[in-house]
Amino acid sequence: MPLDLSCALIQIQNVSKIFKTQAGDFTALKDINLCFGQGEYVSIIGKSGSGKSTLINMITGIDHPTIGEVRVAEHDVHHMNESQLAEWRGRNLGIVFQFFQLLPMLSILENTILPMDFCNQYPPAERESRARALLDLVGLGVEAEKLPAALSGGQQQLAAIARALANDPPLIVADEPTGNLDSRSAARILDLFDELVVQGKTIIIVTHDSSLAKRTARRVLISDGMLIDENIAHALPMLSHPQMLRLSHLAVARSFQPGATLAKHDNGKVGLFVVAQGHVEAVRHYRSGESELVERLGPGAYFSELELEQDERSTLSFRSAAEESVEALWVSHEAFYHFLGESHAAESALRQAAGERFGHVHRPAQPRKSFWWRR
Template sequence: MSAMIVVKDLRRTYTMGEFEVQALRGVSFQIRRGEFVAIMGPSGSGKSTLMNMIGCLDTPTAGSYHLDGLPVEQLDPALLAAVRNRKIGFVFQQFHLLSRSTALENVALPLAYRGNIPAKERLERAAAALTRVGLGERMDHKPQELSGGQQQRVAIARALVTDPALLLADEPTGALDTRTSTEIMSLFADLNRTGMTVVIVTHEPDVARQTNRLLEIRDGQLMRDMRTTEAWPDGEHDIVAKPARSRRLPVKQQWRFAS
């Protein structure tokens, strides 16, 4: 099975005043097509920065990242935007639904950004996506008329409507209760069984263990890469999420030459 994501020695450094914050420090891994993966780590570990890289929302300071064969670090902002729209379906903790629009209209919105898809086709594809996530009878409902779990399903349908190569979810169950969280994770598992590549970014062991593979990030580095059955062989959480601070180094001053 070919690789969907290839990350090699990925580094991201942010300059904050006189300090450099090393958010990612030489991360390397591959994710094959059709995998169901959790990227897990505590606050400050670098997992959100890594998600931004995978989602083409940011570019690395050094290293390389190929998504579905595309050299992401070499793309200009316009091409990155096109990749996000065509290759990646995003799901976030907050649903980001338009309150005055119906579920159908919300799901169809990403297709409108492409500019070359007729309105009828956009609505047909949106209806199919809503049916796929079990909301075929809620298409005309607005967000305030839906439960939290239903709103997240609408958000997932919106991510699916463009037929993305990758479904990328950032803390997708963070705003949901336990029962609804389990339902949403079951939906992700169902989508993965159809062959879709699914990557979940989370700090919750209960979420990560429902995937098939764990990438554990700490202090900007990949600490563990294993099957979730190996991470929790007895069904217990052996990863304790402890807050970690980003490593800060002084910015080297440039030499100044006297005139």
């Protein structure tokens, strides 16, 4: 998918990262194109070894891409030297690590003051009061003088967040922030993130936990160093990540004019459509000749020729809404059936989903609930 350069804050263009190992070259990221806007609340989800931490290191400047460019807040991150990068990071970025990474010999108050100290962001006289205010914000005001080892894991992570906010950066990046915490502490951390988003921060969380990812407004999936199309991920959550990734590679982008027909029953070999932009109307045509608008499918919804197959008493057709054009990802019939043939699990999941949809569609007098709408 071409990069939308209207994403003002973070732009990742054609980034690949190759590690040289004894066993040969290992490509951790393959041609990543991604962008994030100001104020977004994003989770980057992937299994262990998927490349999500490597991706986040590209954004934070902790590591550099082998190919490609990364721009964060209009800065070419990988063109800066280490010192410039450190200073830029201190002012523009707050990083929260899975293992907290607090300096063990300093109190959490001193840990919080330290970024201000390095970046000279605030006058020295203000730093302590600001640090205390941040610790109050995260609920650790009373513990300010304690060393990290005297606090629980959750408290240490909260302290790490306070430190990350020390220089009031616009962007917070958290790498598995709850990976080392119990569920109660984790919930508290996520509540805090919610508050920060409301305050206008851009937050990117890296996680393997899909339940955590549900808290975020946008989810980016990564598998084997490649991005899964977000619309496909949203539309087909029943598939595994490798399956989603496969479909992402098979899909091609197509545009449809307002009112155009995307698929109809008598053209059953339509493959798979995932709506990326605009709305698609699902219309049921009865044998009596009547037609009924069954559903409006928005971005992140899908339909396939499996839904067309299921209905025998009536037929379905899908058209773009009259008032707007539609951008969709389309997997051709051949590719779709090849995909189904590769994975019986995927075929079963999709057929099951299609069967459930068909059942709802048989009660035309009743209000239709959206079966495909996931938002």
